Amino acid sequence: MRKRLTALMMTAALACGSLIACGSDSTTAYASETIYGEVTAVSDTGFTITVGTYENNELTLGEETADVTVSDSTTYSMAMSGGGEAPADGEAPTKPEDAATEESTEETTDETTEETTEETTDEETTEDTEDSSDDTAMTEATVEAGAETPADGEAPSGDKPDGEAPSGDKPEGEAPSGDGEAAEGEAPSGGGEAPADGETPSGDGEAPADMGDAQTELTLSDIEVGTQVAVTFDADGNVESVEILGGTQSAMGQPGGNMTSASDITYSALYEYSADETVEGETIASTGTDENAILVTDGEVTVKDSTITRTSDDSTGGDNSSFYGVGATLLTTGGTLTVDNVTIDSDAAGGAGVFAYGDGVAYVSNSTITTQQNTSGGIHVAGGGTLYANDNTVETNGESAAAIRSDRGGGTMVVDGGTYTSNGSGSPAVYCTADITISNATLTATGAEAVCIEGLNSLTLTDCDLTGNIPTSEQNDCDWNIILYQSMSGDSEVGNSTFSMTGGSITAKNGGMFYTTNTESTFILENVDITYADENDFFLRVTGNANQRGWGTSGENGAQCSFTAINQEMEGDIIWDTISTLDMEMTDGSVLTGAFIDDESAAGNGGDGYANLTIDSSSKWVVTGDSVLTSLTNNGTIVDEDGNTVSIVGTDGTVYVEGTSSYTITISEYAD
Template sequence: MPPELPEGMEEGATPPELPEGAERGMPPEGGNPPAMPGGGPGGAQSAPETYEAVNTMEEDATLSGEIRSTAADENAVLVTAGTTTVEQASVVRQSADSTGGDAASFYGVGAAVLTTGGTVTVRNSVIETDAAGGAGVFAYGDGVAYVSDTTIATRQDTSGGIHVAGGGTLYAQNLSVTTEGESAAAIRSDRGGGTMVVEGGSYATSGVGSPAVYVTADISISDAELSASGSEALCLEGLNAVRLYDCDLSGAMADLEQNDNTWTVIVYQSMSGDAQIGKGRFEMSGGTLTSANGGVFYTTNTESEFVLSDVDISAAQDSEYFLRATGNANQRGWGQSGQNGAQCTFTGLNQRMEGDVQWDSISTLNLYLTQGSQLTGAIVQDESCAGEGGDGRCDLYIDADSTWTVTGDSVLTNLHCAGRIVDEDGNAVAILAQDGTVLAQGESAYTVTVASYDDACDLTGAGALSGASVEA
């Protein structure tokens, strides 16, 4: 279940419990990642010694009416201590001279509303920004933000709608958020992470490289509409997690030459230094996931875990895959070619899945079909980004209530099936050993080739929804 928001989102209210393992106002374990060598992506960007702001709030106060900021790299409201309420306000942040960049992304320089050490409550207001780096509401460090019943619209690059970094904490309820620029996720996080709890509302982006949700933090979202018309729907990097409950998530990423493929949800490690290396976790329960272009789930150069339960998934007509867990060609610096595979566990709980599953020999994929899940597609070994190869594997676990409908000849490593494996006509599919020995008879034209096969299904390694468990 999603964590509850404070009733009424009132200032001074006791915040809800954070997801297990998260700490309020603290960056992820290990602090900010080190700078990348050679001045490349992820280079060091020091926190500003001071911020420029129209209103610097150091004690309890209330702001309303029009609040306008027009200077370069300036905040309209900066909260450093105490509790500030922004209510029935029109906050306008406009500047043609703002620089945006890392200072805006990491520390909130130029955001309309920024809290770095106090608490800010924003409600029944309108926030508009037209400046590079002009985020709507930004929580950094020990700052805590409560935002409700508010409209946020940003127009320029690196201008997220709601944003945390450096360990900030933000709670949002019933917001209408739109962004137009590049690198301007509607729900955005950056270096040092933080915690976000979002309930209801709509979050829409139109810029390239601007997913609806960009995850370098611990983020829980429920009952929200999340859409990206010029980007993937969601991007998760490094040792971070996102949980979606009854959300409508959609993406429309363009085909770009710099990418090996096109995806809708990606879990990866960019090596920029913006996210600590470790397992990324994507969890989605209920709701819908719609892909307008490319494949659905892609994971590369990282350890990842996906858990899906009863999500209505609509793939693009030209979708190349449902799940791709492979290396990449390193055109964007994502690890070292031939060594940048995925270590992925993917669990379906009463989940319908359509499309091929792709893996390679420098990756490890454990795929679990449980609680009546159905996979319709082939499992394909794709070595196009595997270099000289490795000793990776793809293991498939099918419980007694689940089915794999095979749509093409398939290759995997270890098959554990207590359920059904048939083709689209209902014919049993033959299971072959790598030397051609028939391990299980079938009438289908398709075959499944494996290193080992058994009819038991141990779900010990399967994923589960937060607060739940998977029974063997």
């Protein structure tokens, strides 16, 4: 099998451990050498790689595998690659066709971070000499077979309507600012733009002071399955250093990958607009490497009743596409882009349908978006961008290609109506590193969990139908349908993740329902119809994790969770541990059928965590097994499935309720 990695530059390697090559009797098999490979397994003492060769910035894997054992003196490094106010209640401002804002969700990518391989060259900018210097600039950066260069500012595939650049209809009202998440580091409340160098949180969950510190403080926890590495040995065969070349980043933002800042990005566009323009009834075909079909940098640009395709076998995708919109089919970085009744087909890595970055604002309505390749979300925001979507049909088919996707730097999305389907591996229906509001939509992931929310970000769903189908993976501690977590990848600010849903339905095809780890989190469920997987591993899991993905430090990466159920029926166990905290409240006729289980398997030496449950007078807990809680406040009903009362006993032996059921609830504090 051959895998390729493009790196801009290699950093120096430093400092001690050992390696045993398969079939070798000596730990000095690679003495005084540097070997290259891709990680296939990670343990507490090292990792296993498939060994390969590294030439001309390409990693070619062979058949040999090797077990690498590191030590405290092993040094790790990273290969480097060289507005307005949000509307109230999550509603879009008034605009033509009432398009609603959407936010792109996809997780940090599963793609190896790659450098943009083709920058804009020989750009041809044309201006209408009868207009002012602010007139639209239409740039053809790369001309491929079948893509003609428009002459003298003409619209693509034909003349501009009436030969003039119309003023364009600006949506009424102020577009909300991008107040999504900053890439780790200082950020205004609710988000803001990513720092120029894209900081990464340290292993203890705190954001480092700067990117340089983050890179010099890499550890074994930054190595994951799929990471590509250079391992350097001393004369005795001990591991001096491990250099992270890149790696596959899952939908859930793994550490690793080459870092690029916004200031390093150069866009290549088939057509670039910097002033007001309307494109109507056109067919536009983009075939350039990492090229945008349409790039809006300023002005108010409307594209309607058109067909736009993006096709390229050579596009690289990766972080530049996920974080900045390189290669997206339609991208706005500073103007207002309105897309109405447009068919968008993308078959290029990184070829998102519509992407809003930075100060860019996009309105997408009544359109059909289909993407085929990896890191190609349907609608996407990052870097503080803003996107409204209304009644669209969106389907994605690649890895790390959520139909509604956001990434580093976050932003704001408001979606109303439509169908959004993600078919690829590691592609949730919604990947949320921003503030996203969705109403009246059908959201489906056929090969991944339904929702991922990372860090200080929020997803609010109203009357939506949400379905996920996560595959079982050895890399995961459990299988889930909705996850709130912090990956430590730098794609979101550390803080409280919020999932709120009112009405509608949730369906899980595999595993448990809700999982939160390595973050603060808030769940609010009100009158949601829930369909569980056959095994229904849990209703809610609030625990640490084994750090197979680099999510915090093992034994210290629990969750701090608040869960509120309002007129909500729930089935399945609640799993917690003592490095986590859980405050659960049941109100307005809520019913839980399940048990509370203290599972310390990922809690290391344990901690002072707790699980507290409050049941109001209208709500009921149907107990299905012996349960453990820290505090129980019961003003409602607690019985087993046969209607028998359940014994409630203190850890000190105090019997608060002597029941007739075979089950017992053990608590430290009790109130009724």
